[in-house]
Amino acid sequence: MISRRETLAGAVAGAMQTLHAAPARPNVVLFLADDLGCHDLGAWGATDLKTPNLDALAAGGVRFTNWYAAAPVCAPSRASLLTGRYPIRAGVPDNGPPLRASEQTIAQVLKPAGYATGLFGKWHLGDTAETDPNAHGFDRFFGFHSGCIDYYSHRYYWGDPRVPNYHDLWRDRTEIFEDGQYATELFAREAAQFLRDHRADPFFAYVPFNAPHYPMHAPQKYMQRFPAVEPERQTYAAMIAALDDGVGQVLRTLRELRLEQNTLVLFSADNGATREARAGLHGKPATAGNNAPFRGNKFSAFDGGMHVPMIMNWPGVIPKGMVVREVGSHLDLMPTIAKLAGVTPPTDRTLDGSDALPLVLENAKSRHDAIFWSSGGQLAVRRGNWKLVKDGKTFDGTPDGNKALTGDDALFLSNVDEDPGESVNLRHRFPQVADELSTMMMKWADEVKR
Amino acid sequence: MISRRETLAGAVAGAMQTLHAAPARPNVVLFLADDLGCHDLGAWGATDLKTPNLDALAAGGVRFTNWYAAAPVCAPSRASLLTGRYPIRAGVPDNGPPLRASEQTIAQVLKPAGYATGLFGKWHLGDTAETDPNAHGFDRFFGFHSGCIDYYSHRYYWGDPRVPNYHDLWRDRTEIFEDGQYATELFAREAAQFLRDHRADPFFAYVPFNAPHYPMHAPQKYMQRFPAVEPERQTYAAMIAALDDGVGQVLRTLRELRLEQNTLVLFSADNGATREARAGLHGKPATAGNNAPFRGNKFSAFDGGMHVPMIMNWPGVIPKGMVVREVGSHLDLMPTIAKLAGVTPPTDRTLDGSDALPLVLENAKSRHDAIFWSSGGQLAVRRGNWKLVKDGKTFDGTPDGNKALTGDDALFLSNVDEDPGESVNLRHRFPQVADELSTMMMKWADEVKR
Known part of the structure; x- marks a missing residue:
């Protein structure tokens, strides 16, 4: 019986791709x-x-x-x-x-x-x-x-x-x-x-x-x-x-x-x-x-x-x-x-x-098609570089920060690669993306509760 | 010039009654x-x-x-x-x-x-x-x-x-x-x-x-x-x-x-x-x-x-x-x-x-004719062994304890020598005492605010 450490050493010495198979x-x-x-x-x-x-x-x-x-x-x-x-x-x-x-x-x-x-x-x-x-x-x-x-x-x-x-x-x-x-x-x-x-x-x-x-x-x-x-x-x-x-x-x-x-x-x-x-x-x-x-x-x-x-x-x-x-x-x-x-x-x-x-x-791509959040009345999804936030709040320490954004910004679409600060709402420039993400998000929100 | 300590030693050694005079x-x-x-x-x-x-x-x-x-x-x-x-x-x-x-x-x-x-x-x-x-x-x-x-x-x-x-x-x-x-x-x-x-x-x-x-x-x-x-x-x-x-x-x-x-x-x-x-x-x-x-x-x-x-x-x-x-x-x-x-x-x-x-x-008697309290809406006086409490609260940790006693007990007279727990309200047995203390107390409450 070989020791755990020897097994590991073998795994590490071997191809990285095989790592996951190593016990x-x-x-x-x-x-x-x-x-x-x-x-x-x-x-x-x-x-x-x-x-x-x-x-x-x-x-x-x-x-x-x-x-x-x-x-x-x-x-x-x-x-x-x-x-x-x-x-x-x-x-x-x-x-x-x-x-x-x-x-x-x-x-x-x-x-x-x-x-x-x-x-x-x-x-x-x-x-x-x-x-x-x-x-x-x-x-x-x-x-x-x-x-x-x-x-x-x-x-x-x-x-x-x-x-x-x-x-x-x-x-x-x-x-x-x-x-x-x-x-x-x-x-x-x-x-x-x-x-x-x-x-x-x-x-x-x-x-x-x-x-x-x-x-x-x-x-x-x-x-x-x-x-x-x-x-x-x-x-x-x-x-x-x-x-x-x-x-x-x-x-x-x-x-x-x-x-x-x-x-x-x-x-x-x-x-x-x-x-x-x-x-x-x-x-x-x-x-x-x-x-x-x-x-x-x-x-x-x-x-x-x-x-x-x-x-x-x-x-x-x-x-x-x-x-x-x-x-x-x-x-x-x-x-x-x-x-x-x-x-x-x-x-x-x-x-x-x-x-x-x-x-x-393996330099693999993320296996997440999208990831979702639901917190304090807010919903959000990130898919690729797109991020959609519904009823987002900033919680900036002011009373207003505890309230959801209103009007157009109640649905906030960003390209977080270009705009990591989620400062520009792209929902009207990319209505199809907004719609698609929104649909996914609502579906997730419904499904995750079951 | 004698030292402070010598002065004190003299005072202590002397009659106790002279203490107060000692510098x-x-x-x-x-x-x-x-x-x-x-x-x-x-x-x-x-x-x-x-x-x-x-x-x-x-x-x-x-x-x-x-x-x-x-x-x-x-x-x-x-x-x-x-x-x-x-x-x-x-x-x-x-x-x-x-x-x-x-x-x-x-x-x-x-x-x-x-x-x-x-x-x-x-x-x-x-x-x-x-x-x-x-x-x-x-x-x-x-x-x-x-x-x-x-x-x-x-x-x-x-x-x-x-x-x-x-x-x-x-x-x-x-x-x-x-x-x-x-x-x-x-x-x-x-x-x-x-x-x-x-x-x-x-x-x-x-x-x-x-x-x-x-x-x-x-x-x-x-x-x-x-x-x-x-x-x-x-x-x-x-x-x-x-x-x-x-x-x-x-x-x-x-x-x-x-x-x-x-x-x-x-x-x-x-x-x-x-x-x-x-x-x-x-x-x-x-x-x-x-x-x-x-x-x-x-x-x-x-x-x-x-x-x-x-x-x-x-x-x-x-x-x-x-x-x-x-x-x-x-x-x-x-x-x-x-x-x-x-x-x-x-x-x-x-x-x-x-x-x-x-x-x-000097085994002297207290020079307080009476002492008074005013706290959180309550008034109280102690004179000799008499204690009168108006609108007393017990603050016993229950919600009721934060409320003033009502009815007769809104004015509570005790003989604290015989009844240190202020458990028996003597106001009707000693109405004159209650009245006198109450008058003193109200007068004090008025005077002390000036």
């Missing part, structure tokens, strides 16, 4: 940022931030420049990322509902292949014995169930201020106290330990940091890296710097364990940056995060809401410095990872993604 | 707890809590068993404590308004006598250059301006959850970060340092801890002292244990500096324990703090709202183990401390208290 069961580390502006990474062009570890990860692998979250808001985005199903199908159309027990996550799908599975950070998909991370295939959970926590006390404070706020830090189903420790650093520490504990197993480490989601707070050591940046952006930059350090710590551990060649590392975000006042410092629409050149923000069906960075890195397998412009989606992660692990995703339900590695390894 | 300028340390149930101290009879330092402080000095805050809620209580004036007179009838620049605090009054003045903890009376602690006579301020903070991140979270929460920890007017450090311990540390820095000066250290005010959170080392106490009360007990340790740290410092004989140490609370759900763990009326046998809770004009513990300790001056049953009030602290320091309180305005030390040193 290599590589490790997978999936980092996720929270409310990160798509271009708020050095590797995506940011010059005032410092993300050396993520930049190196991107330089050593592939950047997807047309990658999308399946929703512009936390919980549905995560539900789709983990299940490979559109949010509505997965039962999480918006923040609020848990991920029902019948949904199958990547972790659950990997278990039969012998994977150790761990989640280190934010779950946001339920806190009962039927819906928590342990119920959804994670052997180990260190993190919190809610949408965000105070970074030091790990308390959830965003309910009605008259009701109790509560402490929300758990190791599996046991509440634990790491009072005063910065959450981002805790999650990195625990993820690194998980790698050490499972160096001999195939593992899936899902590391959804809470950063740079509000509350806007970072240790001074990170703040001091950005002395010239204005305070709101400085805080955001510092929170991302802590995240980047955390990524670095995990990647260093991978290297120390000599698992680098055997591990697919992914980095993405759940949705775009937000303009919510509570993500700022001044009681005005937050300006910390930057979705430019995209239009819209977290919650928006314009690209600012869910056009996210995606890095895939796998030394020896994924070429260095590659850029993929084909459309990809968080929906693709389940089939991508399942294929690598040699397991079959659930066949008793509709999955909405497809293996993304051929886009990298 | 001794003793130090004053004033500890304050926040939302503490009156009997939630070992020295007041609690058996499930552990407050050894406060118990020793009480055993070594005097306990006042009929001491009152001037309001059943934070800011007005503190405004009166610091100015010696009823909340309405001091311009702080309820939480909200700052302490206006024209008000004179104990710290301001002590400055001409050469006192070093420091505040370590909660201010809650303004955050502008005209209203902050430095503006009100405190040379040194280490603490926060708001009503409460997360104990680890020092952020204020109790506004509209859609607006920014904010970091609120300051050294004088400079925002400082002590991220992850438990606030109660920080305040004790800073107070102790202040004593060391001013060992050669007369000093006034005002140490208003935030404990045991929500958020309900204490380090595990304190939680572990109460393994058999149910979690909500356990958390409260642990927060008080941290406070008690902090008191111990400051008192130890006093001893190390050999200033014990030269320092009047006071301990009290701003108001009674609260039943607000957010001060509990379960979304129900909080049960952590205990105002029994008193009726009502924080916000209430019944005794549960503002009947508070008061300890005065001054080795060699105040007898050990003494109990004073005469009525005293936070209003008395300004005249008491001013007299000790040999300074004159402001004479251009009405002060509502009187020197409390004669109650201790």
